[in-house]
Amino acid sequence: MKALVYTAPREVVLREEPEPAPGAGDVVIQVDAVGICGSDMHAYHGHDPRRVPPLILGHELAGEILSGPGKGRRVTVNPIISCGHCEYCVQGRNNLCANRTMIGMQRPGGFAERVATAASAVIELPEGMDTRAAALTEPAATALHALALASRALQRPVPECRVLVIGGGAIGLLTALLLRHWGARQVFLAETNALRREAAKREADVEAFDPLAGGGPGENSVELVIDAVGAAPTRKAALAAVKPGGVMLHVGLQDWASEIDMRKLTLAEVTLIGAYTYATADLRAAAVALHEGAFGKLGWVEERPLAEGARAFDDLHHGRSAAAKILLRP
Ligand SMILES: [Zn+2]
Ligand SMILES: [Zn+2]
Structure with a gap:
């Protein structure tokens, strides 16, 4: 073959x-x-x-x-x-x-x-x-699994949250699409590739911005951050953006180690969650959600x-x- x-x-x-x-x-x-x-x-x-x-x-x-x-x-x-x-x-x-x-x-x-x-x-x-x-189904299940973990740690329901997604690859974009479908109050998407930013604005109706050019939601401003890149600078940006009492979910893994601001994590009671792939239940749910249009067209x-x-x-x-x-x- x-x-x-x-x-x-x-x-x-x-x-x-x-x-x-x-x-x-x-x-x-x-x-x-x-x-x-x-x-x-x-x-x-x-x-x-x-x-x-x-x-x-x-x-x-x-x-x-x-x-x-x-x-x-x-x-x-x-x-x-x-x-x-x-x-x-x-x-x-x-x-x-x-x-x-x-x-x-x-x-x-x-x-x-x-x-x-x-x-x-x-x-x-x-x-x-x-x-x-x-x-x-597989990348959608990764997004679903990550959001399921994050939802359990949030104090308030997703529709009341402002969310920053870092990275406009498939996981970041699918996560942003699902957040929109779930009715998140505001969804920002940080992406350095201009082609992907345009696609995300068009397809997911999110506030896509170039993190290297500034902009985005500002420090201590969002209840939930999804880091779908997982590199030293994105971890830093994620922890800076999350509000006290908020949740930072790490699902990308571009590099493996960096210092993080443990002072903020501690004093601001930020919940840091790692998310890896999906369980079979997530895959089954993702297939149904995709088929029913939860991730758009x-x-x-x-x-x-x-x-x-x-x-x-x-x-x-x-x-x-x-x-x-x-x-x-x-
Ligand atoms: Zn994959
Ligand atoms: Zn086993």
Whole structure:
């Protein structure tokens, strides 16, 4: 089969690869569409020690089950394959499973005509769901999971909150879209790429601004900040923007360490929350929410053939695409 293989930093190559070899309890899925994730870009840049080339990346897929349980069904997947019996799995928090593996990481991923994964990781799609929406289930579930965690920590309901989202990539944009849908009082989006700012204004009706040019909500002014970049300067900006008693949620992870203002965190009783991926329940809820239009019309998503995948990675690397999500179609 044809697959797009990550072979070395800044290099992905379309080539012939062996068919997937399903183990016991696996299904094989014919891939219909698969999104390029920020974490795929991170690997492409050679910055993810868990993703070792040569490797088929890709984990945001929609397709049809070719063999195994549910044959013929249109599905998406939980890219994380969890053990089902550890402390976290039995709590339904399988994103924290101690024994987890992931497609596009320890196992071949979805930038291919076909992929094998555990039948237990399959997420059924609502009847008649559009492929483009289906392939967005995974990033939408990340946004949903993050907002669910943040909502629990907020003192007042989301419709009463002013919110700053940092980063207009897929996670930031999907989070902003969902906040709008949930009726947040005001949503700011900090994004340095002008193409993405325009797309966010148009598609999500948010107050998009360039943080390098100033502007935005000001210090101590918002109840909730979502850092969907996760770099030293964005963490600093996030903590500065949050009001006393507010919530700062960290969902991006561009770099791993920096000093944070523990004085403000302590004296202002800011709740700092880390959010990682999604549990299966978030994926199911995200598929339904996408199908019902909670994330809007998705006009900002771009589709390209898998065969032109190398060009798509290069365009994303150079910031040449306005699209916060590029889907590849095998
Ligand atoms: Zn992803
Ligand atoms: Zn587990």
